[in-house]
Amino acid sequence: MNEFKVNKTYEQINKKIARGEAVVVTAEEIIDIAQKHGVVEAAKKVDVVTTGTFAPMCSSGAFINIGQFKPLVRTTKTWFNNVSAYSGVAAVDCYLGATQTSDDDPLNKYHPGEFNYGGGHVIQDLVAGRKVEVRAQSYGTDCYPNKKIEKIVTLNDLPNAMLCNPRNAYQNYNCAVNRSDKIKYTYMGTLKSNMGNANYSTSGELSPLFNDPYLKTIGLGTRIFLGGAQGYVTWTGTQHKKDVERSMNGVPTTPSGTLCVMGDLKQMSPEWLVGQSIRGYGCSLSIGLGIPIPILNEEMLKYTAVSDDQIFTQVVDYGYDYPQGVSKSYGQVSYAELKSGSIMIKGKKIPTVPLSSMVKARKIATILKTQIQRSKFFIGQPQHLFC
């Protein structure tokens, strides 16, 4: 006997999408629907719940093939607009990392550095169709004699470009405060002294991995919204953890799951891949990412109905503790509290600062919903699950 009252398969849901009959709602909309109808009835009605997130995701980048030259070259060093790309792959392949800074950037020599241009900005320039200067070097071989090349290219001129992000869509992340008496410039934004502000980065109830906390439908081959195009989950991301503390609803209360994702950069848009300059820290890339969750049963419906007041994170000190590798929480707060504008820590009211765009996350979930309703986006059945 099946443990669920509602049972749907990927094939059944995709057939409904093909017929234009699938019922699709966003992860915000499903909360009220589940409350009103109960999870079983809601699971019967709804086929797919869409999610979205848009925030700096530093562990991102692109594999780029710059095309061959005459005479032939096997590049050992490559630059895009003076931003260096890893060239330890052959022959004219390289990997451009989002956090790589321009070679002439003064970095933090005058602290806090500005970090105006880096790998993330190159990726945005490429998808925006702008011209980019490519420079490469080699030591020269009998089969690849060319030692130096330079050319101006656009994304169209490049034979291949794949966005390949080793760690995206972090399932929960710290809320950062600064307990020291000096301002701190971190990857979690500017943190004023003596807990002057508390910064957090998530779309909360809209965030993909909060809506499928055990990754029961998200695995290798899951089709996703990535940078404005259709991409795929290709593995767990780096730093992925599944054995973590969880609330009763299964949602982790500390940083946990992550995803490695890929997609064709040529299909993507500068609206959803935005180069970031994080003061005093470095360059990064904000990425628009959304995952449709198939409602296979009432359990999946229950997961997607999670709301901000049921999702918690830890308050971590980036003034002393984090830089020294000290793992300590100064309190557990819900995303409903964080989104309200202030939290109470040790009797002190602290204004909260989001770093993840809810406006963009909502737009991604809505785009995905529309694409599925119009039979333009089908659910990718995972070929391997990580749970």
Next chain:
Amino acid sequence: MYSKIVILHFPPEVAQNALVCQLTKKFDLMFNILSAKISSRKEGYMVLEISSANRSGFNKGVKFLKDQGIKVSSPEHEIFKDEEICTHCGACTAVCPTEALHIQRPEMQVLFDKEKCSVCELCILTCPSRAMGLFSKNTEEVV
């Protein structure tokens, strides 16, 4: 409520006088000191946000300051927010001292209230997408 940001330049001979507090005492005005310094030549510089029930109250207060020999001007530059570039992440709200940059809830949209801006320029390099900029404006005569 009428509110405006003004820049006060105190010549050395009046820099030591208790004048700004008179705005409250004599004219029932509220003020918020956004920036203040005294140079090595004993000249004073202060950026104030003055709030009043109406414009005429504000004008009377500013006239009083001018009559005491203080040079009163408005910021020569303005901050602008490029709506095409802003992603509404909210990072700028960490540093904005006047809450000119603030979040509209529950939409979580980042809004910019130019009237509240003290032109401190902190947002320009804090915005990760570089949506905030500075441009010159025709200096408006105060009063």
